[in-house]
Amino acid sequence: MGGGLDQHQARRVLQGISPWLVVMVACGAVWAEQPAVPEEFTVDDVSRLALARNLNVSVLRIDRDIRREDIRIARSPYDTTLSVLGEYEIDETQPSSTIFGSRTVHGALRTTIEQLLPMGTRLALTHSASRESTQSPFSSLSRYYEGSGGVSVTQPVFRNAFGLIDRGQLKLVKLDVARFDFATQDRIEAEVFGARQEYWELVFADQDLAAKRGALSQAEDFLRAMREKRVLGLAEEQDVLAAEANVRLRVLDVLEAETALEGSRDRLRTLLDLPEGLAAAPADQPVFEEIAVSVEESLARALVNRRDLRQLALETDRADLETILARSGLQPQLDLEAAYRSNGLDRELFDAQGKIGGGNHPTTFAGFTFSVPLENRKAKAQYRQAKLQERRVELLERELRLRIEQEIRDAVRALRLAAERVRQTREVAALQQRKLTQESRAFRLGRSDSRTVIDYQEDVIDSDAALARALVGYRLAQDTLWRAEHRLMEAAGLFDADIAAQAE
Numbered sequence: 001m002g003g004g005l006d007q008h009q010a011r012r013v014l015q016g017i018s019p020w021l022v023v024m025v026a027c028g029a030v031w032a033e034q035p036a037v038p039e040e041f042t043v044d045d046v047s048r049l050a051l052a053r054n055l056n057v058s059v060l061r062i063d064r065d066i067r068r069e070d071i072r073i074a075r076s077p078y079d080t081t082l083s084v085l086g087e088y089e090i091d092e093t094q095p096s097s098t099i100f101g102s103r104t105v106h107g108a109l110r111t112t113i114e115q116l117l118p119m120g121t122r123l124a125l126t127h128s129a130s131r132e133s134t135q136s137p138f139s140s141l142s143r144y145y146e147g148s149g150g151v152s153v154t155q156p157v158f159r160n161a162f163g164l165i166d167r168g169q170l171k172l173v174k175l176d177v178a179r180f181d182f183a184t185q186d187r188i189e190a191e192v193f194g195a196r197q198e199y200w201e202l203v204f205a206d207q208d209l210a211a212k213r214g215a216l217s218q219a220e221d222f223l224r225a226m227r228e229k230r231v232l233g234l235a236e237e238q239d240v241l242a243a244e245a246n247v248r249l250r251v252l253d254v255l256e257a258e259t260a261l262e263g264s265r266d267r268l269r270t271l272l273d274l275p276e277g278l279a280a281a282p283a284d285q286p287v288f289e290e291i292a293v294s295v296e297e298s299l300a301r302a303l304v305n306r307r308d309l310r311q312l313a314l315e316t317d318r319a320d321l322e323t324i325l326a327r328s329g330l331q332p333q334l335d336l337e338a339a340y341r342s343n344g345l346d347r348e349l350f351d352a353q354g355k356i357g358g359g360n361h362p363t364t365f366a367g368f369t370f371s372v373p374l375e376n377r378k379a380k381a382q383y384r385q386a387k388l389q390e391r392r393v394e395l396l397e398r399e400l401r402l403r404i405e406q407e408i409r410d411a412v413r414a415l416r417l418a419a420e421r422v423r424q425t426r427e428v429a430a431l432q433q434r435k436l437t438q439e440s441r442a443f444r445l446g447r448s449d450s451r452t453v454i455d456y457q458e459d460v461i462d463s464d465a466a467l468a469r470a471l472v473g474y475r476l477a478q479d480t481l482w483r484a485e486h487r488l489m490e491a492a493g494l495f496d497a498d499i500a501a502q503a504e
Contacts, residue, residue, distance in 0.1 A: 040283040043199055043475075046272065047492040050195035053273040057191050064184045067177055074173035077166060078116050085110040107131040120163025122154040126341075129353060147353040150341030150363075158331040168325045175318045182307040182314075186486065193483045195271045196492075197476060202264040203282045204472040209257040211464045216250040218457060223247050226450060239450035246454045253461075286471035288422045291478065293415055298485055299408045305486040306404055312397045319390040326383035332372035339365040404484075411481040418470070418477040425470040429463040436460050 041049075051057060091104040108130035115123045127149045160166060223243040229235035265280045274280060303309065341363040344355025355361075373379070436456040442448040482488040 040279075040281045041199065042283045043196055044493055045283075046195050046199040046268070047192050047489070047494060049272045049274075050192045051188070051489075051494065054191050054195065054271060055273055057188050060184050060187055060191075064181060067180045067184075070173050071170075071177055074170045078118065081112075081114045083112045083114075085112075103134070105131070105133040116163075116166070118163055118167055120156050120160055120166055124152045126150050126152075127356075129349065131349070144345050144347055145349045145351075145353075146343060146345050147349075147356050148341060148343035149356045150339060152337070152339035152365075155336045157334045157336060159328055159333045161328065161331070164328050165325055168321055168328075171321055172318060172325075175314050175321070179311045179314045182311045186307045189483070189486065189488050191271075192492070193479060193488055195268070196479050196488075198264065198268050198271055199282065199284075200286075200472045200475050200479075202261070202268055202280070203284055203286055203475075204468055205257065205261040205264045206282050207286060207468040207472075208465055209254070209261050211461065211468065212250070212253045212257040215457065215461045216247070216254050219243070219247045219250040222450075222453065222457070234446070235450070242450050242454060246457070286468060286475065288419075288426075288471055288474060290419050290474075291415075293412050293481065295409055295412050298412055298481065299405055301487060302404050302408050302485045303401070307486055308400060309397075309404070312393060312400060315393050316390075316397070319386065319393050323383070323386040323390060326379065326386040329379040329382060330376065332370065335369045337365070337367045337369065339363075341365075407484050408481075411477070411484040415474070415477040415481050418474040421470045422467075422474050425463065425467045429460075429467045432456070432460045432463040 086109045088107040089105070091106070108128060110126065110128040112127075113125045117123065128147070130146045132144055132146070156162070223240070223246070226235050226240045226243040230237065230240050268274070268280055269276075269278065342356050343361050343363075344351075344353070346355065436453070436459070439448055439453055439456045443450070443453050479488060482491045
């Protein structure tokens with residue numbers, strides 16, 4: 001590790017930031033558009049609305065904009081400073097000697113422009129115009145104007161050589177802002193991920209309610225059949241009571257499913273800051289469309305896309321730069337100084353100013369200032385801290401890569417398991433339905449009892465709920481893998497060629 005933020009490293013920083021810029025331009029475009037709120041949502045609608053309306057996302061954007069102003073603040077030492085001093089004094093103090101006169105008038109206007117250059121050079125341009133008058137009989141000019149102008153240059157040579165530390169501080173701020181940008185984008189994607197998760201829970205709740213209503217209708221049909229059989233003497237009273245109890249349980253199931261659906265709708269409304277009273281009905285069906293996954297391919301994508309890895313890359317550049325700055329701090333302080341000044345005197349104001357450029361009365365100055373702390377404990381400690389920080393970042397990067405690999409492997413395994421769960425629960429649901437159909441036929445022929453039919457209906461209800469949960473779980477597992485790869489928004493279709501072109 002070592003070395004400064006050279007052109008190659010700067011290119012790395014820009015390459016790391018540019019994908020983020022694509023994301024943020026996309027987010028900004030979505031935010032600016034404020035898409036209309038539909039009555040029925042798809043999962044992609046939810047993703048776009050989360051970017052445009054989620055209050056946490058809006059706060060994160062403001063935090064990002066606040067943090068970006070740090071770059072302007074860091075550039076402020078290079079701002080040009082203009083200072084103007086004006087003074088006017090009338091001195092009528094009783095003198096102790098007639099030599100000084102009884103009245104003295106002094107007026108002056110001084111203007112200074114200072115500028116710090118990127119090479120560490122500090123320039124100062126000065127101009128002054130003054131007026132002096134006195135009643136002293138011994139003054140050769142009882143009233144005169146003086147004009148003067150000059151330039152001074154100060155250049156650090158050892159410590160902060162040619163502005164190294166000044167420029168380095170600005171680069172450190174830029175790196176910190178870039179790291180914060182990556183962290184902000186990751187938190188924004190986390191908000192989108194949370195909204196999508198809640199949407200899939202809404203899809204499940206909607207499907208579960210439809211299944212529970214179907215089960216209630218089936219239980220009511222069975223109760224009517226039992227009552228008809230009871231009238232004909234083909235069923236016992238306990239069969240009717242069991243069928244009626246089953247209907248009441250199914251009513252309770254419907255009420256619980258309706259409550260769960262309303263709760264999920266409310267949570268989604270809160271996440272998306274939707275208008276009160278909006279139905280927020282899901283438009284997606286939990287269909288099974290299996291995608292091929294590979295640990296190697298997912299890991300390769302993650303190592304390219306993961307924002308925490310990009311943040312660590314910027315942290316590596318920061319540690320390198322801090323080492324260089326700390327090494328510069330070990331040097332003694334040597335500032336070379338040079339100045340030139342010219343003045344002019346005259347009874348008239350403008351004539352005095354005109355004599356400044358003649359250079360007939362110059363003053364030149366050259367000097368240096370040298371200082372060195374004999375122990376230099378602070379600079380030595382900062383240098384050791386910078387070297388230790390380099391080692392720390394190396395270890396953090398190794399640990400993060402191992403953690404990412406484990407996270408990807410877990411996500412891939414979970415997705416494969418979710419796919420197998422869909423296949424198996426689908427078969428189970430089909431078998432349970434066939435079992436109920438056969439048992440219902442046997443019951444009509446008098447070869448079964450109501451208790452068995454009701455139990456089989458319960459099995460069908462459970463298997464249907466398990467299938468709906470498995471289908472939704474597969475979509476959640478997909479999102480989890482995309483989130484682990486840090487490409488959830490890309491997979492959600494939040495980028496397009498136009499936005500990418502604008503970002504470039």
